[in-house]
Amino acid sequence: MIRVLVVDDEALIRTGFQHILDAADDIETVAAVPGGRAMRAVQELRPDVVLLDIRMPDVDGLTILGKIRRLPAPPVVAMLTTFDTDEYVAAALRAGAAGFLLKDTDPEQLAHLVRNLAAGGVVLASEVTRTVVDGYLEGEEQVTAAHAVAGLTDRERDVLVLVAEGLSNADIGTRVHLSTGTVKDHVSAILTKLEVGSRVQAALLAERAGLLRHRHGDGRTP
Structure with a gap:
């Protein structure tokens, strides 16, 4: 089973993702929590994949990402975002995010994308690819x-x-x-x-x- 932790401050998003993922035979949502409970859930439940909201009102998703990445055996982390022009996307990439998913990802694709993350694959929602490319490479060396x-x-x-x-x-x-x-x-x-x-x-x-x-x-x- 692929163990997934969903972190989002919107209860509707958390519940929706959990229901979709739990419908797959090979995926288990170990918890769906707001940002303030993310690190404790990661350390206690040891998920394989974390789906982490990139922007939350009380806790910065990038800060959580950094803390997760510093753990001895960190899970794979993919950032959840609402907007295809999110200015935080490039920063998340530099901080070690394994991918980016829009919150309105097609439910039929979600389980497949999580499997891909768990297997070490790259996940970039097509809507954010150009934003990520431009943001990450902007200002790089000649x-x-x-x-x-x-x-x-x-x-x-x-x-x-x-x-x-x-x-x-x-x-x-x-x-x-x-x-x-x-x-x-x-x-x-x-x-x-x-x-x-x-x-x-x-x-x-x-x-x-x-x-x-x-x-x-x-x-x-x-």
Whole structure:
């Protein structure tokens, strides 16, 4: 079972997400709590995935994200947002968020996205992808994304595209006929060469470099 914690100050959002996720056979919502109870719930319940509201009236979602990321074995954290122009999105990315979901995500897609997060995949709601790309890369060094990915081997570039499509290491291995361990080594090399700290950041560079130009689709994870 994938253990999920939902953190949002709106009771309706918490209840809605919990009902949707609990309908899946392989997902259990261990708790749905407001921001003030988030850290205690994370430490006591040890969820695999946390869906965390990026902006709450009493507790800053980015502050909670930072605290979670500093735990010895932190869960995967995806930020929940209402607006596709949320100025906090880039900051959450830099703080280690594994993805971004809009609160009005299609219920039929929600369980799939949570599974993807739990498997180590990248989750970016298509509506926020451009905002994240522009916000994260704005003001970066003169080196362009295209130049950054140019240093990858052909195989690493293929793996990067699949990472950006949201696939886990196991799924990438199946797609390109490699062992999961070999894919993990490729991903590690990609992150090192691109000088980024997460799969999401690598995915955004792939997006900016045009590697996904012909691969965009529905509410995938880019």
